[in-house]
Amino acid sequence: MAKIPRSSENDYTDAMSQTRRTFLQQETGAALSHLGHYSIAPHTLAGNIENFTGVAQVPVGFAGPMRVNGECAKGEFYVPMATTEGTLVASYSRGMRLTREAGGITTTVIDDAMQRAPMFAFTNAREAMDFGKWVEQQFDNIKVASDATTSVGRLRNIEQYAVSKLRWLRFNFTCGDAAGQNMVSKATKAGCEWILAHYPKKIDHFVLSANLDTDKKHSHLNSLHTRGKRVVAEITLPKQLMTDIMHCPPEALFKQRQYSNMGALLAGSVNNGAHFANGITAMFIACGQDVANVAESSAGFTYAEITPNGDYYFSVTIPSLVVATYGGGTGLATQNECLNVLGCTGKGNVNKFAEIVAATVLCGDLSLGSAVVADEWVSSHERLGRNR
Amino acid sequence: MAKIPRSSENDYTDAMSQTRRTFLQQETGAALSHLGHYSIAPHTLAGNIENFTGVAQVPVGFAGPMRVNGECAKGEFYVPMATTEGTLVASYSRGMRLTREAGGITTTVIDDAMQRAPMFAFTNAREAMDFGKWVEQQFDNIKVASDATTSVGRLRNIEQYAVSKLRWLRFNFTCGDAAGQNMVSKATKAGCEWILAHYPKKIDHFVLSANLDTDKKHSHLNSLHTRGKRVVAEITLPKQLMTDIMHCPPEALFKQRQYSNMGALLAGSVNNGAHFANGITAMFIACGQDVANVAESSAGFTYAEITPNGDYYFSVTIPSLVVATYGGGTGLATQNECLNVLGCTGKGNVNKFAEIVAATVLCGDLSLGSAVVADEWVSSHERLGRNR
């Protein structure tokens, strides 16, 4: 088959986009009439995609209003969700109604770090250990080298992990409003170059990454030590309200939580909650996040209690939520509009966005959990989702 | 804040979509000029979304051509990828060039099952065990009850998992071209209703799901026993070709594989590969998949060998790839067009699509792996990704 047409001069034009659609139609026989229907300017896409050919039109619905009492997100929000799974927006909205009537969701970003974890190999474990001690002593120098590559990223600390004669350095950065994966790759590389230039003894091998980071996949390390934002959303729901709105008293939901905790432990699941990924993914697509980070961001912890007076304390913890309000796809046309609806454009709003995501996740887990318990689950999918 | 406008009569219209955009602009001050730019017909979205307000325009680029020697996917394919991560399409294309020149990628769907795992509680573990034996004996009856709810889904087998007095039944279905989550929920519910009606002894508690399934989150159980398709893509790359195209001889890539295996084991990662999630996510958005399933689909295994004559055998195994060519978002306008480019619309094409996804993942992991080794990684992001 032929190569996909590219312009070496300027590939980000409507003409080239059309050329490629025409080419694909000729090669494959597939009509591409909708793919070319877009309002974004191709030249804005340099740095976001290659071979730009059109857009996926992903339907967006808004859920809410959702009340959040965050450190950064304060007030009520209409939450944009891009999804093709019927009932999703309706289900999250139901949880938002419940939590709004209960006074709103408390949210807090309790940790923040983006990382790259280069690996160094030595002749033996003892030399690897010596290297580790030297790195600890040289932290200030390494930080200067790393931070010099970026106006935003700041090296926070370096964790060390060791197996055999191998030693991984987990560089943790804060990255302002960016998700920061590229930023920290560049900064870590600069830090490593300083190390390689200055370490007085022999290093057998160096590589910028060897799966400890771990990017675009879940790891227990990320759940323990945070990747992106570690954010908690929590609420105490009055007993009566739960029965009224969710047809599900706290005791029933709490009992289900016990079963679900055991199910998660038995399955070896990375999340003892219900469906964090649904809300996160829908917001990520709508708001221009790197959607592949759903791999990490879908892990998490749910913790619940029956309070002494019979109410329901419920919380979700997302330990590796990778989000941005700057860079990546956040500046694209519809994506930026959705961020704008949330008041999350402009400087210093990434934690606000993280808190809104976590609050949304909490609403969805409350709603699905209640539906499972109240046996509405299958039937609500029947009604709203056509299962075509 | 006010409720989001809805029409109780017909909510899937351009008018209602416009009404909601106007409402949101008034409430939040955010202009929504791009969100409303779409070519899809709102009435086609019933069953896919509620409160439809517009579309996220996610840029689509095509990578390829990619040569696949699958059981179902045979020939060359242009792969649609919806992403905002610069270099992604270029990097996957590079892997496609390499594998094409090596003769193409062998792909096989080696297992296929979608599940729902209801939980039954008893007075004690002995009664739970007795129940388990009874369920084994009654499989044919349960299958009749389950299969009656669907023209496509077929109950394949029921696994049993036990802790304490609790017993989970993991119902495994084949689902034709659908992903099947809703289908199997309904069918499993019917099977359970038969069980509840016919089990001669006492069941303390029943719930349709308690986190063993595990849906929209990774579990080790899924990696062992498949959720959706278990698909393998593999290739043997001539030594010279790798050096020519990737600037990275087999030995160097294999060495990096050893480090990455240790990194994954140490981190407790659910994937010892590089970035399965990137290719999967980009194809999922473009092709109307349930993108939240990236949570499960991003897990996987990479296995490599140096062959006796110095070539590089490389493979990826995706144990829980949740895909569909029917239902969900696959029928939407741009999504269907992208499936059509792959020749994956029409009946009986879901395994073809699964194989193309796996082949794409293999290309991406080869490309990124080589780049990391050849130290091109940070610099290629620098050049193509603007890091705005």
Place this chain on the structure above:
Amino acid sequence: MAKIPRSSENDYTDAMSQTRRTFLQQETGAALSHLGHYSIAPHTLAGNIENFTGVAQVPVGFAGPMRVNGECAKGEFYVPMATTEGTLVASYSRGMRLTREAGGITTTVIDDAMQRAPMFAFTNAREAMDFGKWVEQQFDNIKVASDATTSVGRLRNIEQYAVSKLRWLRFNFTCGDAAGQNMVSKATKAGCEWILAHYPKKIDHFVLSANLDTDKKHSHLNSLHTRGKRVVAEITLPKQLMTDIMHCPPEALFKQRQYSNMGALLAGSVNNGAHFANGITAMFIACGQDVANVAESSAGFTYAEITPNGDYYFSVTIPSLVVATYGGGTGLATQNECLNVLGCTGKGNVNKFAEIVAATVLCGDLSLGSAVVADEWVSSHERLGRNR
């Protein structure tokens, strides 16, 4: 240094044991006056150890009586525990008193399988899949070959696990009163030899084990699918009794369970209980078990409930308890005496022993859990353990 003396004629004699002690004293200067103090006959040790030089004298205390309402273990038992950790026997005894006064512990062996998991490699995944289908069809033949090697072991089923072009067959056997690791190795080897002789197509590589089994180490696979016995011990404790004996009401213990479940999930622990390993290890040493199997046997699940009338349902599930009442060290002098105290010598008693172990584990976890909650923990160690 010199080689350790061995007799090629008969190495299992008091004389050779003395010769080695003398040799070690000369070589190292260490006096070995206690090591040679034993009552066992050296000739009984062939098959259990090489270079027999003496015995470790591990102090044994008895806990109990413990009341068990098992399928196999019925009545009251004095439990032998070989340990050097002060407070252990006392703490388990306290749990036994509590459970005895509550009417005894219900125990059930709910699954039983010992395994070896050979691996077969092929040219590609498709051939590996074809092989898997053939193996399913040939199960009866493979079983004949396997079972012919042993009068006791019986091949129950073969699970299949696949990655890349590799396929593991997990042979599950029942093994009578033996733990069966060696028995199943031999039987699996015979089964594989039949396969290798009869499979009509090419097999690239075969190996009898490649870490999927998994022997002498925990794996999630073992927790899901049992290794040895899967045994549950459970009890409902009256509220008043808990307060009286443990100074710890059900609510307090249940609250601690919630925290402990989260701690286990967060830590990535293979057991959400307290200290299964203590009771298991002490019984294993006393009763001639293969103590290295503590690695697998220490994994497990704890599940608890507050009953409607405020009592405490508590259970432990040990999914991979590797035990024997025949073979290994069970026939040695003191070990056999301890099994005899439990009434677990003679044919057909392995499940009885498994149930007693599980009941003991339950008592220990109740006791330590209560102590932690009642803040007696550190202080009880202070009093009974001298912390020399």
Place this chain on the structure above:
Amino acid sequence: MAKIPRSSENDYTDAMSQTRRTFLQQETGAALSHLGHYSIAPHTLAGNIENFTGVAQVPVGFAGPMRVNGECAKGEFYVPMATTEGTLVASYSRGMRLTREAGGITTTVIDDAMQRAPMFAFTNAREAMDFGKWVEQQFDNIKVASDATTSVGRLRNIEQYAVSKLRWLRFNFTCGDAAGQNMVSKATKAGCEWILAHYPKKIDHFVLSANLDTDKKHSHLNSLHTRGKRVVAEITLPKQLMTDIMHCPPEALFKQRQYSNMGALLAGSVNNGAHFANGITAMFIACGQDVANVAESSAGFTYAEITPNGDYYFSVTIPSLVVATYGGGTGLATQNECLNVLGCTGKGNVNKFAEIVAATVLCGDLSLGSAVVADEWVSSHERLGRNR
């Protein structure tokens, strides 16, 4: 059944030991003639066991000599192994012969920490986070309070882990030659009492442990961050030597390592090696260690390479090896003799002991690995183990 006799005056006497044996014989009919055959003085057992009734005679064989080039363990050692698994001592000896002829094993303790992880609960996550910051600031004061309880233990650092409104503090101590579990419990409790007395805001709940520690069970946290000693043993084996002694060239063993790595990843195993637990357990019993710590100590990592000239680099990393040369059972008669043979009694020898354990583990994994590859495995068990 009757209570086990105890003396409130002095329970650690031969007479009481005999009284209990007589009692058990009467109650159960089991003869206890061997259990009472011991040379240890009962009064030395106070603090190690309650209801002392006799000893388990566990046969001890010595393997070696083993050559170690450690930081602390230098020279050749005869290694005491208490086991009832036939072939074990012979197999480890074979590995010791190989490594001795290769020049000896390099060993290094690369990390050292024993911990207790108290949990604090708050009204919400934000308060938990504030508490965490305060704890960081107060480290010096907490250290004074903790260290005051012990002449040996020293608080090294406090890690923090957070979910929901819960915060775990993982207190890391160095403990001299002791394993230190009780020492750090007491010291952590004192540190927490200082915290509880001085924290200016509200703490909802405190408990000294809630499963994050994790004691007597494996956790991924322990593998990442060390519990006890993190120790590496490594060696480069000449190609010719491997073929001569093990009948197994490096390539064959390395290929098996690839399969085993995949098997471990697929099984979800906590150790990608062969049978760390066998050597560890046998040494733990012989040398008076807390054998229940096999639960943690059996986890680990194996890493291997073919060197450029075809030799075999092989290493084992034990990330949570809990060992002592002081306290616990190390002072008991036979146990102390065995430690003495290793030159590990007296002050400052715990790392020496840890290194010898790791070197032994390496020998056992080399030997079993080679046997599996060379297909000697089943047959060697057949010859040496009688499988009675």
